[in-house]
Amino acid sequence: MTKTRSARLPQPLPYATQIAFFSRLREGNPHPVTELSYTNAFTLLVAVALSAQATDVGVNKATKALFASVSTPQQMLDLGLDGLTEHIKTIGLFRQKAKNVMALSQILVDGYGGEVPTSRAALMTLPGVGRKTANVVLNSLFGIPAQAVDTHIFRLGNRTHIAPGRDVDQVERAIEDNVPAEFQQNAHHWLILHGRYICQAKRPRCAVCIVADLCPYEEKTT
Template sequence: MNKAAIFEFFRRLAEANPDPQTELEFGNIYQLLVAVTLSAQATDVGVNKATRALFARVKTPQDMLDLGEEGLKQHIKTIGLFNSKAKNVMAMAEILVRDHGGDVPNDRDALTELPGVGRKTANVVLNCAFGAETFAVDTHIFRVGNRTGLAKGKTPLAVEKQLEKKVPQPFRVGAHHWLILHGRYVCKARTPECWRCPVVDLCGYKAKILEKGAKPATQQGRAAAKES
């Protein structure tokens, strides 16, 4: 995808959704950090259900320490890997209180030193909380980047580096939100809904599904083999 196509790609996504936001619910930067940490290998919908009552009580790292690990587990027990996540969130709260005055640092290195915080989580926090031009490559962005030809790479980091290089202004802050939402609701993993995609003509995916209800190319191939 050349520069002109990339610009048009994001222009159309921005036109359809001028103010893209994360679907995680939070009231402040600390709650955002906790929500993103909990969202690893879980859905935003599931995390939001678990954190609504939690965030009504916990607004700061000190609040989390006061709640305690067992109290936290009761709130997040519906989320996958909740035991290990609870340990990380409690250790994170302790470090934030001890070393950062209860504030979430605006620095990727400092963020990734926190328990349970990897590069993707740090990038989400930097982008959503501080307006940084970061690209948090989750499974959706990895798929969309490779499938469309926008940013190809064998690893999330490789795709992130491609996005850093290729995404133009004024789309850099919102880019990862547009890509996540596009992957979540249109460019789906098993059956991409190409028939309603606003950037279908810019996309390099060869097995486009241009009619609603049509089977992916792999399924068509299996069906033909059975018939023969």
Template sequence: MPAPAMTYHQISEVFARFREAEPEPKGELEHTNAFTLVVAVALSAQATDAGVNKATRALFALADTPQKMLDLGLDGLTEHIKTIGLFRQKAKNVMKLSRILVDEFNGVVPSSREALTSLPGVGRKTANVVLNMWFRHPAQAVDTHIFRVGNRTGIAPGRDVDAVERAIEDRIPAEYQQHAHHWLILHGRYTCKARKPLCATCIIRDICLYEEKTL
């Protein structure tokens, strides 16, 4: 069951503390442009950011545009990302989306969610990450960390990722929307962990509605 929901004033205080601790939170996937960001996020499904970064450093040095990726070819791409889970299917998707970007978008990554999700291997979450990180739209990409934090704390409770996404958009004050995604994901990754949250060192411990706080 979702946690009880925080009040507007509680949520405002939570994000004021997040902002004070980290005014400009950054995503951890390495990229150089919109295209490499799309590829990195698509590769990160069921994989760690660290693992993706390790694989893509050499890849992006060779192929940082859709045309260069096509020139590298499927075998060349596969060789670079073979340490990432589901690499064969991901490689096929990257080649397909690169072809579509060249043929239909003149090699430019589109800035609308509908256009982004038309690309193979790019779902709503991936599109929202790209819209938020590159195009600076206040889009909310809900992953397992954000889903957990939203429900556990009461910031954005919801039964599924779509409900949590709507709760973030509806409940978090506008001034915090741009960085809400990163504050929540970093909090979930390093403090509000799945198995044993670090409640003793949590900066929102006194506000969080999670009843089973760890010592």
């Protein structure tokens, strides 16, 4: 599990600063969405499960042909393990991920009538589905303000003091506790995209960052 280096966490940004921070992100991208390609709840669940330790771009390339013919758990079972493996072989850990997708598809058919459940607890019983994957599905499909914390959000939450935490669970709780309610639904999308394209790990693009003046990060780039 990812941890911060500091033994003492900073205080989250003040409420008024949080409002200003997210207002600017919203102005720049009023309706943020996941960059994973999908056609329905099942294909999003599969795409997010496949995206662990892989890029969204790589997953989208691998699933383009797959999702053109497979959109339900039963169709995935009909495709079979070998067929799925052939589609996703360019993705990291593809063999284990293929087994997980086949297993979760069987569970959805047997236990949920082929539908994706709408509770985090139920989602997390599926093979290959952790809390982050469940939160993406809950947020993107069912309108629940769940916070899917990945490495980008973990870094950004601590670097900007939006949501400091020693691990991803603490950062998730910090977002829920500190980000103003009006921004909760889209907070994780804005933070992921900002971390992916602007507040990057090795060399953050502070010169073009629209919230740079609100960010306490001391090692700003020019």
